[in-house]
Amino acid sequence: MSTVVLLTLTGLGxxxxxFLIASGLSLVFGLAGVLxxxxxxxxxxxAYATWWAAPHWxxxxxxxxxxxxxxxxxxxxxLVLIRPLYTRHTEQVLVTVGLSLAGxxxxxxxxxxxxxxxxxxxWAAEVxxxxxxxxxxxxxxxxxxxxxxxxxxxxxxxxxxYGLIIRAGVENRAMVSALGIDVRIAFxxxxxxxxxxxxxxxxxxxxxxxxxxxxxxxxxxxxxxxxVVIGGLGSVTGSAIAxxxxxxxxxxxxxxxxxGAGDVSVVVLLAAxxxxxxxxxxxxxxxx
Amino acid sequence: xxAPILRVAGLSVRLGGSxxxxxxxxxxxxxxxxxLLGRNGVGKTTTLRAILGEIPAEGGVEYDGVPVLGRRTHxxxxxxxxxxxxxxxxFAGLTVAENLRLAERVPNxxxxxxxxxxxxxxxxxxxxxxxxxGGQQQMVAVARVLLNPNRLLLVDEPTKGLAPAVVTxxxxxxxxxxxxxxxxxxxxxxxxxxKLATDAIVLEAGRVAWQGRATDLLGDAEATRSxxxxxxxxxxx
Numbered sequence: 086m087s088t089v090v091l092l093t094l095t096g097l098g099x100x101x102x103x104f105l106i107a108s109g110l111s112l113v114f115g116l117a118g119v120l121x122x123x124x125x126x127x128x129x130x131x132a133y134a135t136w137w138a139a140p141h142w143x144x145x146x147x148x149x150x151x152x153x154x155x156x157x158x159x160x161x162x163x164l165v166l167i168r169p170l171y172t173r174h175t176e177q178v179l180v181t182v183g184l185s186l187a188g189x190x191x192x193x194x195x196x197x198x199x200x201x202x203x204x205x206x207x208w209a210a211e212v213x214x215x216x217x218x219x220x221x222x223x224x225x226x227x228x229x230x231x232x233x234x235x236x237x238x239x240x241x242x243x244x245x246x247y248g249l250i251i252r253a254g255v256e257n258r259a260m261v262s263a264l265g266i267d268v269r270i271a272f273x274x275x276x277x278x279x280x281x282x283x284x285x286x287x288x289x290x291x292x293x294x295x296x297x298x299x300x301x302x303x304x305x306x307x308x309x310x311x312x313v314v315i316g317g318l319g320s321v322t323g324s325a326i327a328x329x330x331x332x333x334x335x336x337x338x339x340x341x342x343x344x345g346a347g348d349v350s351v352v353v354l355l356a357a358x359x360x361x362x363x364x365x366x367x368x369x370x371x372x373x
Numbered sequence: 374x375x376a377p378i379l380r381v382a383g384l385s386v387r388l389g390g391s392x393x394x395x396x397x398x399x400x401x402x403x404x405x406x407x408x409l410l411g412r413n414g415v416g417k418t419t420t421l422r423a424i425l426g427e428i429p430a431e432g433g434v435e436y437d438g439v440p441v442l443g444r445r446t447h448x449x450x451x452x453x454x455x456x457x458x459x460x461x462x463x464f465a466g467l468t469v470a471e472n473l474r475l476a477e478r479v480p481n482x483x484x485x486x487x488x489x490x491x492x493x494x495x496x497x498x499x500x501x502x503x504x505x506x507g508g509q510q511q512m513v514a515v516a517r518v519l520l521n522p523n524r525l526l527l528v529d530e531p532t533k534g535l536a537p538a539v540v541t542x543x544x545x546x547x548x549x550x551x552x553x554x555x556x557x558x559x560x561x562x563x564x565x566x567x568k569l570a571t572d573a574i575v576l577e578a579g580r581v582a583w584q585g586r587a588t589d590l591l592g593d594a595e596a597t598r599s600x601x602x603x604x605x606x607x608x609x610x
Contacts, residue, residue, distance in 0.1 A: 249475050253464045259427060260462045264476045264517065265450035 087218035092336045094215070098224040098293060100332025101231030105286035106309035107316065107324040108238060109159075109279025115255040115319020117272045118174075119167055122181040124283055124309070125302030126162075126188035131155035131284020132203070132297040133192060139204045147204075152284045159280020163273050171272075185303060192299035200298040203291030223292050230289055231325075234282060238321050247274055255319035308335075311351055315358045316366050323367030330354065376438065378403040378525050378555050379424070383432035384442075386416070386423050393419050395579040396432065401525070406547070406556045406569040408587055411576035412602055417559045418459055420576070421527045425449060425456055437524060451478060453524035457531060459559075461514040465503025469494055469513055472502050476517035487516045490546050508539035515546060526556045532565055544568055563603065567591050575600045 110124050135144075135151030142150065162184065170177045209226055212219045242248035250271045254261045261268045283302075290305065291297040312331050316323030331351050339347030358365065377400035386394040394416045401407045409417050423430035426446045434442040441449055450456065464472055473487070473494070488495045491512040497505065502513055511531060518526060531547065532540040544565045547556065551569065560566050566573065570587035583590060583600055590596055597603055 249467070249471055253467060253471075253475050256464050256466055257462055259446075260458065260464070261475070262446040263425065263427070263450060263456045263458065263462075265447050265478050265521075266475070267445075267447045 086216060088340070090216045090218040091220055092340055093333065094218075094220050094224045094228070096333035096336035097329065098227040098332075099336060100328040100330075101227040102286050102290050102293065102305060103308055103312045103332055104231050104325050104328035105234060105282045105289070106305055107312035107328055108234070108321050109275070109282040110306075110309055111313045111316060111319055111321065111324045112251065112255075112275045113279045114313065116251055116258065116268075116275050117163075117167070117171070118258075119171075120178055120181070121167075121276075121279075122178065122306070123162060123184040123188065124181075124279065125306035126185055127155045127159050127280040127283035128287035128290070128302035128305065129188060129192055129297075129299065130158045130280075130287070132287030132291045132301070133196065134284070135288045136201055136203055136291065136297055144204055144206060148288055151288050152281050155284020155287065156277045156281035159283070160273050160277040162280075163276035167276070168269065168272070185306075189299045189303065196299075198299060200296040203295060203297050205292040205295070209292055227289050227293060230285065231328075234285070235321065235325050238278075242321065247271060251275060308351065311355050314365060315355055317364055320365070320367035323365055326366050375403045377401055378437055379557065380435040381420070381424065381433070382435075384420065384423055384434065385431045386419055386428060388419070388428065393579055394423065394430070397576065397579070397581055399574045399581055399584055401555060401557050402572055403555055405571035406551045406558050407572040407574065408566045408570035409557060409559045409574050409576065410561075410566065410590075410601060411582075413561075415576040416579045417576055418529055421456070421529055421557070421559060424527065425454070453522060455518035455521070455523040455526045455554075457514050457518055457526065457528040459529040459533065461507075461510040463502040463505070463510045463513045465501065467502055468499050469502055469505070470498040472513050473516060473520060476520050478521045482520035483522075484520065487519050490519070490549065491516055508535050508543070511535060511539070511543055515543070515550075519550065523554050526550065526554050528556055529559045530561060531558075532560065532562045540565065563591065563597075563601070 106124065106128060110121060113119055113121050131151040131154065134154040135147045138147035138150045166180050166184065167177060170180060205223065209223045211222045213222060242252055250261060250266055250268070254268050254271055258268050287297070287302065290301060308331060312324055312327045315331065316327035331354065334350050334354060335347040338350040379401035382398050384394050384397040397416070397420055409420065411417055419428065422428045424434050426444055426449060430442060432442065433440060436449070436454060467475070493509065494512055494516055497509065502510060505513065515531070528547065531543050535543065540562060548569055550556065558570065566587060573585065573587040573590045574581055575583040575590065577600060583596060
């Protein structure tokens with residue numbers, strides 16, 4: 086029983102990371118039609134900016150700085166690199182792939198290829214007892230942060246004008262323009278939101294794994310893409326459901342199955358969803 | 374005679390290797406309804422989309438005396454060029470109220486007019502637009518543009534796929550709208566054209582094949598048969 090509890094909470098912690106990355110990725114693809122392979126770079130920017138700032142400013146301010154830096158990177162990438170390429174999808178993919186590779190190389194050149202110990206509050210390193218299992222507190226931090234982000238995103242999409250524009254744009258962005266709305270502002274906004282959430286995922290991932298490395302963003306991005314496809318492009322709720330399914334499946338199969346079977350099981354789940362529900366759990370509608 | 378609200382000169386569009394519009398030239402009067410007619414595939418919708426800047430085009434488009442070809446769509450719409458697209462294009466996942474709220478461009482949108490013309494929409498405000506009937510979706514599509522002050526309406530096949538009773542009510546609404554705003558209307562239903570249009574333009578193979586008074590076109594059996602593929606009595610009640 087204690088093993089099941091520990092695996093569940095650890096799986097949900099991993100799911101929280103996947104959700105934070107996937108929700109922004111999903112909105113960017115759903116609205117702007119951009120398959121953003123540079124999304125992992127936003128994660129790394131958030132993580133490294135926080136790691137760099139923490140000794141100078143303290144952890145809370147460093148976290149805010151990391152999230153802001155990742156959001157700014159997202160907005161800048163959209164404005165400078167993606168915006169001129171909205172009608173050229175192949176070049177768009179090449180640019181984001183190139184940016185992702187260049188980002189990893191830049192981080193390696195600045196701080197080396199080795200993993201760096203990531204700071205975290207002392208309380209996050211403690212463990213608590215739940216139904217006989219000793220569960221690290223950082224799992225609750227991840228799960229709590231993801232739930233808050235989910236609620237905030239849903240409220241943003243449901244109750245704000247830009248949320249309305251994003252939900253409409255995911256369905257038909259040409260029609261949004263035909264109502265007199267400059268949909269490109271919404272594009273920049275979803276890149277900034279996606280960047281902020283990925284940056285937060287990078288920071289929480291650093292606490293979860295106790296370290297950050299230049300390639301961490303890219304490795305988490307693979308599973309985030311799977312979550313996006315399973316959840317349905319453009320759906321925040323779908324991303325949340327898919328992230329929980331992927332996180333739990335991966336944890337349980339990795340523990341009870343052969344080494345690496347957890348990762349394979351996620352791909353099998355992806356194939357099963359694509360065969361039964363090609364549009365994913367929630368389809369191409371930004372649900373609030 | 375007042376100047377036309379829209380002047381299209383030598384409009385040319387190439388899409389996917391096809392030369393769809395080959396120098397389309399016509400004017401839209403500053404009052405009443407101008408019908409843009411033609412068989413399927415002659416370039417009617419393409420003409421509207423080119424005017425709106427949704428697809429690349431060459432030539433000239435003057436809107437209220439100002440050259441606008443190449444301007445971005447949302448800027449033209451903000452300048453009072455409203456668009457009701459073919460197939461309605463309502464946002465299926467949004468409620469009726471959200472569809473309307475999204476279209477608001479001015480501080481005081483004209484909900485009084487919208488609710489007067491379409492009282493059903495007020496009752497269905499919380500319903501998702503994707504669950505509405507075709508006629509109700511057309512009400513939403515027209516209501517979206519009526520919320521704001523407009524100087525010209527581009528309306529693309531508003532009666533397509535609708536039941537006869539709904540066609541009659543949509544035509545009645547367009548007639549009322551045309552009393553205050555000029556309309557460029559793409560329409561296949563000649564009864565609606567006969568009822569609403571003052572002027573008519575007929576496209577054939579990407580060019581203007583005929584233009585003049587709508588009554589002259591619809592009263593000419595040979596012209597309607599050769600240009601539109603229907604008999605002269607089509608659409609006569």
